[in-house]
Amino acid sequence: MSEHTVGGPALPQERRLVTSIPGPKSQALQLRKSAAVAAGVGTTLPVYTVAAGGGVIVDVDGNSLIDFGSGIAVTTVGNSAPRVAAAVAEQVQAFTHTCFMITPYDAYVRVAEALNRLTPGTHDKRTVLFNSGAEAVENAVKIARVHTQRQAVVVFDHAYHGRTNLTMAMTAKNMPYKSGFGPFASEVYRAPLSYPYRDAGVDGPAAARRAIDTIEKQVGAGNLAAVVIEPIQGEGGFIVPADGFLPTLVEWCRANGVVFVADEVQTGFARTGEMFACDHEGVVPDLIVTAKGIAGGLPLSAVTGRAEIMDAPHVGGLGGTYGGNPIACAAALAVIETIEEDGLVDRARSIGKTMVERLESFGDPRLGDVRGRGAMVAVELVKAGTTEPDAELTKAVAAAAHQQGLVVLTCGTYGNVLRFLPPLSMPDHLLAEGLDVLEQIFKDL
Numbered sequence: 409m410s411e412h413t414v415g416g417p418a419l420p421q422e423r424r425l426v427t428s429i430p431g432p433k434s435q436a437l438q439l440r441k442s443a444a445v446a447a448g449v450g451t452t453l454p455v456y457t458v459a460a461g462g463g464v465i466v467d468v469d470g471n472s473l474i475d476f477g478s479g480i481a482v483t484t485v486g487n488s489a490p491r492v493a494a495a496v497a498e499q500v501q502a503f504t505h506t507c508f509m510i511t512p513y514d515a516y517v518r519v520a521e522a523l524n525r526l527t528p529g530t531h532d533k534r535t536v537l538f539n540s541g542a543e544a545v546e547n548a549v550k551i552a553r554v555h556t557q558r559q560a561v562v563v564f565d566h567a568y569h570g571r572t573n574l575t576m577a578m579t580a581k582n583m584p585y586k587s588g589f590g591p592f593a594s595e596v597y598r599a600p601l602s603y604p605y606r607d608a609g610v611d612g613p614a615a616a617r618r619a620i621d622t623i624e625k626q627v628g629a630g631n632l633a634a635v636v637i638e639p640i641q642g643e644g645g646f647i648v649p650a651d652g653f654l655p656t657l658v659e660w661c662r663a664n665g666v667v668f669v670a671d672e673v674q675t676g677f678a679r680t681g682e683m684f685a686c687d688h689e690g691v692v693p694d695l696i697v698t699a700k701g702i703a704g705g706l707p708l709s710a711v712t713g714r715a716e717i718m719d720a721p722h723v724g725g726l727g728g729t730y731g732g733n734p735i736a737c738a739a740a741l742a743v744i745e746t747i748e749e750d751g752l753v754d755r756a757r758s759i760g761k762t763m764v765e766r767l768e769s770f771g772d773p774r775l776g777d778v779r780g781r782g783a784m785v786a787v788e789l790v791k792a793g794t795t796e797p798d799a800e801l802t803k804a805v806a807a808a809a810h811q812q813g814l815v816v817l818t819c820g821t822y823g824n825v826l827r828f829l830p831p832l833s834m835p836d837h838l839l840a841e842g843l844d845v846l847e848q849i850f851k852d853l
């Protein structure tokens with residue numbers, strides 16, 4: 409794919425800088441933002457968007473930036489992807505809302521059927537739709553608690569599950585996600601993860617046994633409703649657990665009547681070169697939580713899982729005014745069609761291969777670890793010759809990339825991970841140009 413062939417309005421697929429970044433119009437808008445928007449809402453890169461598609465974001469000053477972020481893994485099929493834009497326009501004309509719990513509509517049912525078909529495992533499944541990732545995670549916990557009649561929930565070091573009260577408790581990192589916002593929900597316990605780069609010599613099954621040991625000693629299987637885990641951690645630093653870690657945990661959960669919940673909010677929908685990250689190791693979760701890439705930018709999330717678990721809550725116990733909004737459902741159906749018709753699972757693999765090969769070829773000792781799966785790639789930056797995290801360098805690289813019209817994001821418990829989540833509609837020449845920009849930045853810094 410050398411040109412922009414899927415996704416996005418017909419925007420020139422080029423990096424184009426006509427002002428400094430941010431330009432004067434963006435700067436003026438940022439001043440208005442500071443005066444009008446609560447200070448707690450941060451800004452990674454204050455360029456104000458007017459259009460986006462393919463592999464670019466165009467700002468109000470006329471700059472065209474290469475997008476290596478996809479709005480945090482959301483516009484996986486591209487911004488304003490043609491099928492999504494058409495489906496949304498058609499649905500808006502028909503009706504915008506009835507509330508699925510009042511008078512239902514078929515788009516919700518079709519999304520549920522599609523998720524039941526696409527998610528790992530061939531067992532009988534049910535789905536419920538919500539608005540945000542955090543809301544879906546909360547509901548997965550509700551469902552697991554009713555099903556098991558137990559209360560405890562185990563999450564992992566470096567986890568990120570959201571910003572609501574329960575999901576703040578489940579999220580590991582204090583700043584900026586938790587500090588000052590307590591008290592947090594109770595009955596949430598944390599276990600050690602498998603973190604191959606910082607865990608040398610501990611293989612996947614051994615890391616899982618270490619976690620299980622913590623759970624058995626500090627919680628007790630008989631009290632445990634659910635183990636909730638990101639199969640590849642997102643905000644925590646794109647940490648891919650060692651092979652065997654997830655399967656060993658699943659096996660223990662099955663043996664102990666614990667609901668295994670995969671939080672695939674960031675990893676789902678072709679992002680990792682499989683439809684879901686669990687598919688890489690044949691892991692079949694009891695419940696899977698999806699959001700972000702599901703609807704191409706429209707707010708939608710879901711919990712999908714074993715029928716007998718999903719059907720445990722009483723009628724009226726699950727739902728919400730907007731959950732499974734018809735416009736978001738129309739978008740999701742178009743996203744799924746785009747992934748399947750345009751071969752985007754394979755495209756994610758080929759983007760990932762290109763990125764990893766190029767990043768490794770930099771040969772820079774400060775790139776401590778290049779990792780990820782498919783088009784979910786990260787580099788962990790360290791002081792050369794050590795494994796000491798280098799958050800300052802990470803910040804400097806990201807700032808330089810932004811100045812040069814390349815949108816990159818950072819993450820990681822230690823703030824030292826650059827993460828790359830290009831839309832799968834990214835043309836090859838822009839992917840290469842973005843990597844050229846990064847290589848030059850590492851030479852210059």
Ligand SMILES: Cc1ncc(COP(=O)(O)O)c(C=O)c1O
Nearest residue numbers: 540541542568569570642673674
């Ligand atoms: C793994 C994971 N879970 C949950 C969430 C929360 O999703 P949302 O921001 O839609 O509430 C995120 C968001 O980044 C995430 O990456």
